[in-house]
Amino acid sequence: EAGVTQFxxxxxxEKGQTVTLRxxxxxxxxxxxxxxxxxxxxxxxxxHFVKESKQDESGMPNNRFLAERTGGTYxxxxxxxxxxxxxxxxxxxxxxxxxxxxxxxxxxxxxVT
Amino acid sequence: AQSVSQHxxxxxxxxxxxxxxxxNYSYGGTVNLFWYVQYPGxxxxxLLKYFSGDPLVKGIKGFEAEFIKSKFSFNLRKPSVQWSDxxxxxxxxxxxxxxxxxxxxGTRLQVFP
Numbered sequence: 001e002a003g004v005t006q007f008x009x010x011x012x013x014e015k016g017q018t019v020t021l022r023x024x025x026x027x028x029x030x031x032x033x034x035x036x037x038x039x040x041x042x043x044x045x046x047x048h049f050v051k052e053s054k055q056d057e058s059g060m061p062n063n064r065f066l067a068e069r070t071g072g073t074y075x076x077x078x079x080x081x082x083x084x085x086x087x088x089x090x091x092x093x094x095x096x097x098x099x100x101x102x103x104x105x106x107x108x109x110x111x112v113t
Numbered sequence: 114a115q116s117v118s119q120h121x122x123x124x125x126x127x128x129x130x131x132x133x134x135x136x137n138y139s140y141g142g143t144v145n146l147f148w149y150v151q152y153p154g155x156x157x158x159x160l161l162k163y164f165s166g167d168p169l170v171k172g173i174k175g176f177e178a179e180f181i182k183s184k185f186s187f188n189l190r191k192p193s194v195q196w197s198d199x200x201x202x203x204x205x206x207x208x209x210x211x212x213x214x215x216x217x218x219g220t221r222l223q224v225f226p
Contacts, residue, residue, distance in 0.1 A: 033214075043203065045215070056212065
């Protein structure tokens with residue numbers, strides 16, 4: 001089966017600009033997660049979708065971040081406007097059922113200058 | 114709040130040396146424990162997991178981890194490392210009633226031939 005794919009793999013933007021990250025989970029996986037790793041720190045949970053519904057968005061840093069999963073398939077994470085501290089690697093993961101291990105994508109490396 | 118500590122940030126070993134990576138967590142309730150690995154240029158993948166039962170867990174590629182409840186620890190071990198084990202290793206935990214994974218900061222392992 002195809003794995004979790006994320007696009008783009010790298011993005012360099014200026015402070016104040018907007019960026020949209022995309023995640024395509026494994027087909028049939030209802031659960032989709034976004035995580036972020038800021039340089040040298042731990043990987044932190046951002047939010048969890050079950051199909052198209054936000055199950056837990058307690059990790060979203062602030063209202064500059066907007067995640068969507070229309071139709072319960074792929075998801076987007078938009079950062080608007082981007083700030084310097086948003087730089088990091090954004091990981092997406094999916095799972096078929098809630099208790100099963102997560103399958104991660106390769107991540108999107110975001111650099112805000 | 115839950116947290117995960119990985120004491121070794123960077124470990125350098127020669128092939129055939131034994132490996133032990135420390136992981137401690139803080140959470141008073143029942144937890145699920147994981148070790149993930151990220152090989153250079155690849156996505157995060159599950160190495161092993163503990164949900165319940167035998168506290169000594171065997172994973173892929175000869176890795177094992179032991180859950181010691183009294184010490185809140187889940188250390189990763191391998192008797193004899195190989196050059197191909199060069200990667201970054203992440204310990205993670207989630208409470209039984211949540212899907213949110215809490216990660217440690219990661220340990221970068223370099224194995225020299």
